[in-house]
Amino acid sequence: MQVILESNWSWMLFEEESDFYLSVVCGSSAIFTRELRLTEEEVLAFRNNGESALDDIASAVRYRPQHFDDRHIKGFMTRYDVSTAILYWKINQGAKR
Template identity: 40%
Template sequence: MKVIDSENWAWFLFEHEDHLYLDANCNMSAFGYTYMIQLNDEERYAFKAGGHEYLNQLAHDIHYSVPIAADTRSKYKDRDVSKKFSEMATDAVREWRQAKSVE
C-alpha cells in the first residue's frame, strides 16, 4: 500500500493491488474517526476526470453523510474497509512522511 495523494486534515488516497482507497477524516460531534472506502468504477472515473478536487468533494460527502451513525442513510454506510487496511495505511503514511522529510 502506498500514498498517492493527500489533503491535510481531510483525507489520504492509497493504492494497493491496483485498487484505490480514500481514507476520509471525519467527525460526529466530538468523536473523530477515519472512514476508508475502496473507490468503485464510477468514483475512479470521476477521480481521473476531477483529480484532487474530486477527492476533496468525495471526502466531504463521506464526512457529511455520517456513515457510522446508527440511523444513517449514507450511501457509504457498508463500504468501510478501515479495519482491514488500518495497519497497512498507517505504515504507508509513515513511509510517505519520512520520504517527504528527506526531500
C-alpha cells in the first residue's frame, strides 16, 4: 500500500497493486472518513481528468456518505497497514520541501 496523492483535509489516494482506494474526510462537527475502492470508471476518470475527478468523487461521498456505506471498507487502516503508508508519504513530502 502506498499513498499516491493527497488533498489536505479532503481526501487521500492509495494504491495497492492495481487497485486504487480513496479515503474521504467527512463531517463537520464530528469528523470521520469513508474509504472505498475506486471502480474502473472512477480510475479511468482519474487517469483522464487528474485530481479534479477525485475532488468530484470526494464531494459526492462527503455530501451523502451513507450512499457509499456499501462500498466503505471497514477496518481499512489496519487491514492494509495504511498508517505506515501515510508515515512514508509524510516523510517524503517533508523531504521535498
